[in-house]
Amino acid sequence: MIINRSIKKVIKVGNIAIGGKNPVVIQSMVKAEAADVSRVLKQITELSNAGCQIVRLAIKDTGDACAFKRIKKQTSLPLVADIHFDYRLALMAVDCGADKIRLNPGNIYKKKEIKEVVSALKSAKIPLRIGLNSGSVRDFSSRKIGMPDKLVKSALAYIKIVEDFKFRDIIISLKASNVLDTVLAYRKIAKLCDYPLHLGVTATGAPYSGAIKSSIALGALLLEGIGDTIRVSLTDNPVQEVYAAKAILEALRLRKFGPEIISCPTCGRCEVNLVKLVSDFEKEVSSLKLKPIKVALMGCVVNGPGEAKEADIGIAFGKKDGLLFKNGKAVRKVPFSGCRDILMKELKK
């Protein structure tokens, strides 16, 4: 099965193209205050090293906007200015070199203000993200409607205003704080417009369950071909957001970042410490730039040989020894104690 992606308009953010047939782009957000330039730059470097392609930064006052300018000069990663409440901060951010502006229709909605921002975006030739959140969406319907419809209707109304100013350099996001509303909102908007979609669940809660919420919502949408860029929001270090995003895209075979590890959950049949081996091996592998090959580390003879054969390199463990497979063929017995070295040697070939 290959995912049949819904093809949207291509929008460029700095040197990164979003939409069309471009690979799904990974974004995250700096969590330090913009004014703390050195901390922001450190976080951007960490995000970039982890695989983040676009970084967003909250601009909450003119001080932040000035800091944004200094930050922009010292980083090559495309920078997005996150603006709420005050449209003049968006104008400043454009002047400071932002690669994209995110406006929240929930708190910047006056036509006159939108017009001024759009005019600045046009001159600077940078795109706009119309970024809605369930926590700030405006209720402009007279009758009670559900959250997905609220988000979609609000987005469509805003798109209409922006399009009336002859601007189509747009990316859309409709983040709800639960999986079901998020999935429904994106499914609806995907059918109604051709702008690329920035996927995310907002306010996901504690990190582990947050990663699970995001995986389900983003995973389900991406499986349906919906989504051009993703941000996994976690109440955690932003680097963790990038790891989660990479794992989601890898699981769906939309992107490849390094070796894919297949390993059994272990059970009473397993006679080696596979949990530790896999955990250590993953840490070692993730810090290296390696080809996206498939490595199977299996604890017994039930599914071990089968998965090991399917992988590029695999070991199916028995009592103490394992049987090494390469490209579908059994090569030789290897001892458990030395198998990590053997794997690393094979990987580096």
Add this chain to the structure above:
Amino acid sequence: MIINRSIKKVIKVGNIAIGGKNPVVIQSMVKAEAADVSRVLKQITELSNAGCQIVRLAIKDTGDACAFKRIKKQTSLPLVADIHFDYRLALMAVDCGADKIRLNPGNIYKKKEIKEVVSALKSAKIPLRIGLNSGSVRDFSSRKIGMPDKLVKSALAYIKIVEDFKFRDIIISLKASNVLDTVLAYRKIAKLCDYPLHLGVTATGAPYSGAIKSSIALGALLLEGIGDTIRVSLTDNPVQEVYAAKAILEALRLRKFGPEIISCPTCGRCEVNLVKLVSDFEKEVSSLKLKPIKVALMGCVVNGPGEAKEADIGIAFGKKDGLLFKNGKAVRKVPFSGCRDILMKELKK
């Protein structure tokens, strides 16, 4: 949005009903060797305390089968015997009081053997899981077919054999080691038979990406209404499998286990240490038996008041203070330093 579940036959495993309109059941597997009875019992207790409803145990020889009998006598959780290669172990496990037998069609496939096992299951009135795995599925097709079809065809052939012996007390699983094959296989089998489906991805690799793979595959299927019981396979402590399973079911609103926490990812706007607050709060809350209410902990005024209003209890933080919301209404200002105590007090009401 409420998930429209596909209604399957109801199968009972001990006192737990799987299928029909029953809530999705959480399973896991003991990772200790059966012969190590005290370790197995300890793991079963931990799994049960975590929320696991059915536990599986590998029976790899007659010694394990004897141990199974002793274990069964000392636990109230339904126990499933995991059998491979030797059908006589299944017969022994039935005698030892197993609540379900799992057979793998990849390594127990002779009609005569299946007939003997089915006959024992009938007498004992316990069900059979026909559990296929991509690592051990038999290739009985002359032409090349993809993994999902291999799993589905193999399952259907086995079901036919078992049904010919007038036995329909069946649960099916078709686990592949990647998300796409797993989703496709289950989608197909769901249309072709009315037996309840046990969902899982096999050999998921390192714990974090494994949880993400499982979340996507199980999440996408459950969203489509497919799946009656789940097991999240992780190369990790089995208790973690139960936490992941609970988070998946909660995210989809298929089950509720305790307070749902909504919290923002934080950004440059957040002036309190929300990451630590949420992490500590979740730990404290998860050890208590509390009602499944919604708690929002938000770092700023952008989406904070909105999410806090939607929750049963919420705090939207500003500089140092937060605004406490209860049932959609702002109640009073609370200091960051004392907010954990306030939250716990409200939760325990």
